[in-house]
Amino acid sequence: MPLEITKAFVEEIEAAIEQDNAALVLASLEDMYPADITTVLYELDAQQSKYVLDLLDPEVGSEILSSLDAEIRNDFLKNFTSEEIARYVNLMESDDAVDVLNEQKVQVREEVISLLDNEEKAADIIDLLHYEEDSAGGLMAKELIKVNINWQVGQCIDEIRRQAETVEKVYGVYVVDDKDKLLGRLGLKTLILATDDTPITQLYDPDVISIESYKKDTDVVEIMQRYDLDSIPxxxxxxxxxxxxTIDDVLDVIQEQAETTRQLMTGITENIEEDDSIFRLSRARLPWLLIAMIGGLMGARLIKVFEAEISLLPAMAMFTPLITATGGNVGIQSSSLIIQTLANNSLILDNFTQRILKVILVALINALVISGLVLSFNVILDENLQLAVVVSVALFSVVVLSSVMGTVTPMLLDKFGINPAVAAGPFITTANDLLGLAVYFLVAHFLLL
Amino acid sequence: MPLEITKAFVEEIEAAIEQDNAALVLASLEDMYPADITTVLYELDAQQSKYVLDLLDPEVGSEILSSLDAEIRNDFLKNFTSEEIARYVNLMESDDAVDVLNEQKVQVREEVISLLDNEEKAADIIDLLHYEEDSAGGLMAKELIKVNINWQVGQCIDEIRRQAETVEKVYGVYVVDDKDKLLGRLGLKTLILATDDTPITQLYDPDVISIESYKKDTDVVEIMQRYDLDSIPxxxxxxxxxxxxTIDDVLDVIQEQAETTRQLMTGITENIEEDDSIFRLSRARLPWLLIAMIGGLMGARLIKVFEAEISLLPAMAMFTPLITATGGNVGIQSSSLIIQTLANNSLILDNFTQRILKVILVALINALVISGLVLSFNVILDENLQLAVVVSVALFSVVVLSSVMGTVTPMLLDKFGINPAVAAGPFITTANDLLGLAVYFLVAHFLLL
Structure with a gap:
């Protein structure tokens, strides 16, 4: 059963490291899964982690290193010599090895590669380093089992036996011709049920879904999800x-995508986590705050333009927060919906005009409800009637306009290849604040003067 | 290769259905994967879809039905008799069958179950219907291959052969004792490499990670991801x-979670998609808009309280949008970060006081930058100096307070078992608007009067 890591347990390990009690550290970690030891390492500092890793079996160590968060791993490996790194990289699957090496400085990377015992792995790694990290090539591992179309089942099983050490997870074998062209796939279940002398040609499924190495990682996710694949050649x-x-790599991509979207939508420009440094956290948050600040200062100028209207009806100022907040909220809701549609790729056939018409209809209903309620409140609370009308007319217009803007902006960004989630963050809020203010004061201008 | 569905293709299919040209419809869809036919069905109406489904092989049809989006499937199956539904359910894996049946009215559900040919499947389904949909039991399928600990490899392979039709994806077999207690797991790779007379006891891995049926689906996701599992008993x-x-079910859960979080964060209360009805879309968006509206009206009242300050310095009104927007943005950023930490469960050991101290430090840096810049702008633009000071002091305080509030609110919600993403939506924005206004006018009150 997976272990729950407690604070007491971590303190125990820390004390044992402090006393240089290697036996105790090992005894405490002995029965744990590598993934759980990783969790413990997150609670230790880089020196302590190195102490632990040095004690562990290198196989376990390489698994832990593969599973560490990229940035923590980077900090962590600064305490390691190239020889030490090479020892672990030697034991990793090629895709994990490349992830680790991509994070190192060029010099370290070259040193580590030159120190690898395993010639074949070194060649695989050098090859994989050429691919963009966010492409199918950047996600793939070289470890796989391929069999020749002219073989029989017995030869396939021999090949699996030969590669059993190298290829950790086997979902099936790939069938190729003499030139390594992909011809099909053969599931393990089929193999296990066939006799040794059955020719592959009789068993294999020629209808295999594959992906080109240059395709984006998001395409990999989409295809594997759509066709329910556990691995893709x-x-x-x-x-x-x-x-x-394999599917576990895709899970990581999905997780990252979701986090990036959420961060962009909330105005955070770098991929940060709570335990990053204070400086980094500030830096990731400032850009959007500054843009919003400029928006706010522009808003102040805009209000100044309408000084005449305000002096005529000073109570107008009371309702600016209501107007701007409503515009912001409606805009964010609209963006969120369209971003979801864009992410699911279900836009393909739908008509732009129809889509906008629908957005406007939904907006009209919400606008009617909100402005109607606000009008009633203001009448009940005996607010100036002129003001009450101005506020509700402005609210009505702002809800409709913000809906359209919140929908169209992500679509435009997407068209220009920019992540549409950018739009749902402070950008839309700031733009809608200004839009709201402008509408409010223009309505006041026409209704009051 | 996966097909790109074009508008022209869909129109062709629609025309063929219109002309009742079954041969043409079949010919067009013949070479397509079920998942691609599903995409085509999304573009057809319920009647047209039924026409297509009736033509297809029931195996393919049941796969398509399993992969349809729950709501669309629900609309769609309204055109089917219980007999027709039963024919498809008969061919589904038990977990998909239960998903379909759970969406039906009780009467239809009972009818369909009574009409199932396959006695074993009917029993499995009745059993699975007892589990909560969002529990491990609600996610699991009954189809699996189990072998007795006393068997040899040959018997295992016979068992796989016997179940080959029923169990679509085989990652490994589960080893049980005579009372069906789980003892371990045996991967297909190990089985394929062993001789027929090897006893299971020599081969199996007793260290299998399993999950209790009552555990939450989010726990399933966490465990399968942490230990890189492709299936879990x-x-x-x-x-x-x-x-x-299996891992494909978990992918769906992850996708849903991400969507729910995003919707909550953007103030949408129901799980909606762009192609839902106008009424449903409005209804899902109104609740938060109304809460924000009440916040806005309260803000208006609040401003009224400080009429004295405003009449003393009417230009104050100019800067309310800047103050409220900054508070809102800072609050959302803070919430987003803490929600991410809560989702990754990495909170376990960290100290609450330390966490808040760090949040305050980051906030102080950002507050200093923003209020400093705004002060400079206002001085350069020759704004009233008193006002400039009030605005910057208020901004500074709002950034710090909103950071703390944006961090603490999700933590509190999480503690009370409420999804913390609720906090990052209009709730935080509205609360921060009010907070910002109160701070602004209080600062003005103390500095001006």
């Missing part, structure tokens, strides 16, 4: 088999 | 093997 433009991507 | 309190969950 990666090929080059000539359909030559290059590697494979 | 589900057991009861006495460790009896009940079913298994």
């Amino acid at each position: 990666v090929v080059d433009a000539k359909n030559k088999l290059l590697g494979r991507i | 589900v057991v009861d309190a006495k460790n009896k093997l009940l079913g298994r969950i």
Whole structure:
């Protein structure tokens, strides 16, 4: 059963490290899964973590290093020599090895590669380093089992036996021709149920879904999800088999995507986590705050333009927060919905005009409810009637305009290849604040003067 | 290769349905994967979809039905008789069958179950219907391959052969004792490499991670992700093997979670999609808009309280949007960060006081930058100096207070078992608007009067 890491347990480990009691540290960690030891390491500092890692079996150590968060791993490996790093990289699957090496300085990277015992792994890694990190090639591992179309089942099983050490998870074997062109796939279940002398040609499924190495990681996610695949072969433009991507790598991509979207939507510009440094946290948050600040200062100028209206009806100032907040909220809701549609790729066939018409209809209903309620409140609270009318007319217009803006902006950004989630953050709020103010004072201008 | 569905293609299908040209419809869809036919169905209406489904092989049809979005499936199945539904449910894996049946009215559900040919499947479904939908039991399928600890490899392979039709994806077999207690797991790779007469006891891995049926679906996600599992066995309190969950089901849960979080953060209260009805879309968005509206009206009252300060310095009104927007943005950023930490469960050991201290430090830096810049702008633009000071002092305080509030609110909600994402939406924005206004006018009150 997975272990719950307690504070007391971590303190125990820390004390044992302090006393240089290697036996006690090992005894405490002995029965734990590598993933749980990783969780413990997150609570230790870099020196303590190195102490622990040095004690562990290198196989376990390489698994832990592969699973560490990229930034923490980077900090962590600064205490390691290239020889030490090479020892762990030697034991990693090629995709994990490349992730680790990509985080190192060029010099360290070259040193580590030159120190790898395993020639084949070194060649695989050098090859994989050429691919963009966010492409199918950047996600794939070279470890896979491929069998020749002319073989029989017995030869396939021998090949699996030969590769059993290298390839950790086997979902199936890939069938290729003499030139390594991908021809199909053969599931383990099929293999296990066939006799040794059955020819592969009789068993394999030629209808295999593959992906080209240059495709984006988001395409990989979409295809694996759509077709419910646990692994997908990666090929080059000539359909030559290059590697494979497994579902666990895709899970990580999905998680990252969701976090990036959420951060962009809330105005955070770098991929940060709560335990990053104070400076980094500030820096990631400032850009949007500054943009919003400029928006606010522009708002102040805008209000100044309408001094005449305000002096005529000073109580107008009371309702600016209501107007701007409503515009912001409606805009964010609209953006959120369209971003979801864009992410699910279900836009393909729908008509732009129809979509906007629907957005406007929904907005009209909400606008009617809100402005109606505010009008009633203001009448009940015996507010100046002129003001009450100005506020409700402005609210009505702001809800409709913000809905349209909140919908169209992400679509435009997406069209220009920018992540539409950017739009749902402070950008939309700031723009809608200004829009709201302008509408409010223009309505006042026309109704009052 | 996966097909890109074009508008022209859909129109062609629609025309063929119109002309009742079954041969043409079939010919067009013949080479497509079920998942792609599903995409086409999303573009057709319920009648047209039924026409297509009736033509297809029931195996393909049941796969399509399993993959349809729950709500669309629900609309869609209204055109089907219980007999027709039963024909498809008969061919589904038990977890998909239960999903479909859970969406039906009780009467339809009972009818369909009574009409199932496959006695074993009917029993499985009745059993699965007892579990909460968002629990491990609600996610699991009954289809799995289990082998007795006393068997040899040959018997395991016979068992796989016997179940090959029923269990679509086989990642490994589960080893149980005579009372169906889970003892371990045996990967297909190990099985394939062993000789027929090897006893299971020599091969199996007793260290299998399982999950109890009552655990939450989010726990399933966390465990499968942490330990990189492609499937997990589900057991009861006495460790009896009940079913298994595969990684594709978990992917769906992750996707839903991300969508729910995003919707809550943007003030949408129901799980909606752009193509829902106008009424439903309005209804999902109104509650938060109304709360924000009440906040706005309260803000108006609040401003009225400080009429004295405003009449003393009417230009104060100019800066309210800047103050409220900054508070809102800072609050949302803070909430987003803490929600991420809560979701990753990495809070376990950290100290509350330390966390808040760090939040305050980051806030102080950002507050200093923003209020400093605004002060400079106002001095350069020759604004009233008193006003400039009031605005910057208020901004400074609002940034710090909103940071703390944006951090603490989600933590409190989480503690009370409420999804903390609720806090990052209009709730925080509205609360921060009021907070910002109060701070602004209080600062003005003390500095001006």
